[in-house]
Amino acid sequence: MSDGSHPTRHGVHAPGRAAIAAPHLRTDRWWVSPLVTALGLTAFVAYSTWRAFANSNYYTEPYVSPFYSPCLGTNCADMPLGARWPLFGDWWGLSPALLVLIFPLGFRLTCYYYRKAYYRGFWAAPPACAVPEPHAKYTGETRFPLILQNIHRYFFYFAIPVAGILTYDVVLGFRDQHGHWGHAGLGTLILLINIVLIWAYTFSCHSCRHIVGGRLKHFSRHPVRYRLWSWAGKLNTRHMQLAWASLISVAVADFYVYLVASGAFHDPRFF
Template identity: 75%
Template sequence: MATGTDPHVRTGARGVHGTLRAAIPERHLRTDRWWLPPAATAAGLLAFVVYSTWRAFSNADYYDAPYVSPFYSPCLAENCEPMRDGPNWALFGTWWGLSPAILILILPLGFRLTCYYYRKAYYRGFWASPPACAVPEPRQKYTGETRFPLIMQNIHRYFFYAAMLVASILTYDTVLAFRDEHYEWGHMGLGTVVFAANAVLLWMYTLSCHSCRHIVGGRLKHFSKHPVRYRLWGWVGKLNARHARLAWYSLISVALADLYVYLLAIGAFDDPTIF
């Protein structure tokens, strides 16, 4: 076995460059563009963070009857713009002076931050932990998710229930989108389609979650004795295989839904009527 006195073994190093590992000069042997996926991931997530932060703190142009931005629904403060018949409760009264979006975005944000796929995405994209397969991370010590703050990732299962609530509310907003600007039923505009597509993608992403799969079929010793749960577990499993794609599709759709409402609110164009 190699020791620290072997000339072909690095001394005084830890991790992949530890004293019990061969002293290979190259950091890795990959010759492809391994850096491209983590770079693209970091760019995509950074773009969403910048956009959503701007929209959340702008506290304006988030409502154009009958559409309300998914970033601001439900409104939980009295400083919201009037939204008739919407899922809004002024739980925080008049003392809340900041943007009402901050009150609700913490729920879907917490769900996505603790999501198993997003952990992999931003661990690689922003922290290079590790940046790619067969490429060592730059740190000498790896602690995983055993210390604060990463140990907080274990609350993902609880954010799943919050995400279910948010998806339900946005589904209700989609139902309300079948009204015109005078709140008369029987209308369908392009915004209705945008909201419906966003609601479907959010549900697919939420239900494809690993926590959902465990809740549906976890801790069962005999699937044969639980045919209904087994069938549901199979459906969730098929969605789970597409969890990464659904994470991105739903992230883009919620941003596009907000952008659509913003453009309507500033008068960039009128909502095209389908019927």
């Protein structure tokens, strides 16, 4: 009790804050954005969980699902035209996707934009601008487990080689089932669009921008890093859009490979 008769108030209702009786003064449909975000992320988590544990229909020459590349278990499908490096045994019989997905998912989970998205969508911290959060305390990312968000930069280092391997998979997509070059199908186009979006999202990352141009006192003395920083800065202005576009594209790419590998759809070849 603060004065013997009234309970202690926190946040926007704390002493010294404006005495506004209404929960907020916004008149627009501010709740639409966090709701759509929550539904979109939930749909992706549900789909990716199903596909990660399915352990089937992730390779059909010359395409490999981005969820399963590189394939690091001995229980991987036979992938003569894919990145198959059995380094970790059969992983107790579990899906080999679980060995590699931890890196791109960890990169996205700790991403600055995605933090904002799921903090607002799931935890209402806060649900929207100028709408107070319902929590009595605010500790930010200073305590466990949210303090682990600071490892985002290290996940960025892992995201680079993973994107490089997915690029290798796209290059292999220009081969036919007999290994001849100069061929392409609808799957090749889908995988190509996916990797372009993944690279754009990766390079638009705040950590990337800081790594290439951060802690420099004189840009004039570092023209190359300044140019890279400028390019990363331009991509960074579209970080949210690239985050969603690449999230959708990686799911579409995986689902396409699933359809072709399961025999539900025949991959049309352009040339």
